[in-house]
Amino acid sequence: MRITCPICGDRDRREYYYMGADVFLDRPEEGDQDAMHRYLHLRENPAGVTKDLWHHEAGCGAWLVIERNVSTHEIFGVELASKVAS
Template sequence: MRLNCPLCGERDRREFYYMGHADYLNRPSEGAAPDAWDAYLHLRDNPAGLTRDLWFHEMGCSAWLVVERNTVTHEILSTTLATDVKEAGE
């Protein structure tokens, strides 16, 4: 599998480290209830099909990426800098 880093171009997936679902960008606010933190840290779906995941470009520019991909076909639909996704409020 190859990922297209917006800063470095197309790279082999072994340069990246998978960090989990992109929901991790939506951290609970300070003072949030314990249930909100439990859901944020531990409750994840494991869908077959389209997902939005966080990947870290470990052996490259050290950027955080949001990768939209299909877990069934391994097709990469898009890669976006996580900072751009966070700023857009997606």
């Protein structure tokens, strides 16, 4: 899989570290162990389009939000996480 970093350009997937899918999920309040268990372990494993958080670890160090199809690995968009968060 190839990922186009907005800073470095087209790079191999091995330069990146996958940090998780559905980066926009709401994390439960601290102390609610039951809700935290469901959040961490009982979520759906989607087949289709997701937004994932990736770190360009072996490159510029940027944090990226990548919209992709997890079944086909087709990438629809790559944005700097700082721009998505603002």
